[in-house]
Amino acid sequence: MARYEHLPIYKSVYDINLYFFRLARGFPKDYKYGLAQEIEGLLTELMDIIVEANNIEDKTNKLKEGLVAIERIKFKARMLHDLKAMNIKSYKFFFEQLIEISKQFEKWLSWSKAH
DSSP states (O other), rough: OOOTTTOOOHHHHHHHHHHHHHHHHHSHHHHHHHHHHHHHHHHHHHHHHHHHHHHHHHOOHHHHHHHHHHHHHHHHHHHHHHHTTTTTHHHHHHHHHHHHHHHHHHHHHHHHHHH
16 A cells, blocks of 8 residues: 655645644534535545545546545635635635645646656
8 A cells, every 4th residue: 555644735635634623613503513514524535535546546537536625625615704604814724725735636637647
């Protein structure tokens, strides 16, 4: 089994998981057990995708799944912000991290297609 802990993308996704799980503790119950849980599920799914992609030869489809999951997270995070469950500072930081992770997925996808 290939190691994944050394991958910068894994660290980035792990860190954003920790950040969001901590952030979601302060959400109103209506959002904590709805949108926040959905985002938490997608964030942990991203970690699974990284582990799986790192262990298969053709990574293309798996990495594309990761990019779709990121878009779904962005949409749901925007809803949390618009519903005033997430303040602008937290939303901005979270969204910027998602953009960086998306760039890492895209670079990995480009590398995978070239090899």
